[in-house]
Amino acid sequence: MSRNITLVPGKRHYLFCADEEGIKLLQPLIDVVKDGNVSYEIQIVKDNWNPILSSEWLSMQKMGSFLYATAEWNVLKKLKQLAEDAGFSEEDAQYIGYGKELIKVFCCRCHGISILEKGQPERNCEYCGLLLEVSDHYSQLRDAFLGYVAKL
Structure with a gap:
């Protein structure tokens, strides 16, 4: 788009x-x-x-x-x-x-899905609190991008 x-x-x-x-x-x-x-x-x-x-x-x-x-x-x-x-x-x-484009991020630890504004590189999982780095891997099944453990 x-x-x-x-x-x-x-x-x-x-x-x-x-x-x-x-x-x-x-x-x-x-x-x-x-x-x-x-x-x-x-x-x-x-x-x-x-x-x-x-x-x-x-x-x-x-x-x-x-x-x-x-x-x-x-x-x-x-x-x-x-x-x-x-x-x-x-x-x-x-x-x-x-306008603001919101995307979903799938947590690699708890499999929860968090929502954030597109372009935001990191986010804490809404469910387990893990700091996630948003990847470019997209799942059509989950309609979400994969969130990896962020490197500190």
Whole structure:
């Protein structure tokens, strides 16, 4: 998931799914698509957002559609999962997050999962207190990064 928003040319239909702030980030791209007379749809994610409606909307899209999803990290993660469940691959979408990104860290000692802000190199485990160094090893099963014993 990146911050670089680039137009992927040659798609037959563009989908823009974003919250209020995300639409502002996508507006220059939406303008290019409008000017190019290309088919597009916009879905705005509001505070009372219903993921089921987004899931149905994504599932109804035809092959050749390209998705731009922009939202705060916690909502963006849900949008990405809905898109993947609907059949969108990494090549069919761009995900742009903003705000604080929280990640999960799996403790190598007690197997507890702690939450911290991305980029924070160390954290004490919320369960056993062990000082953990966040690794780049990610477990899809646990949806968490592995936390090793921090070197003192």
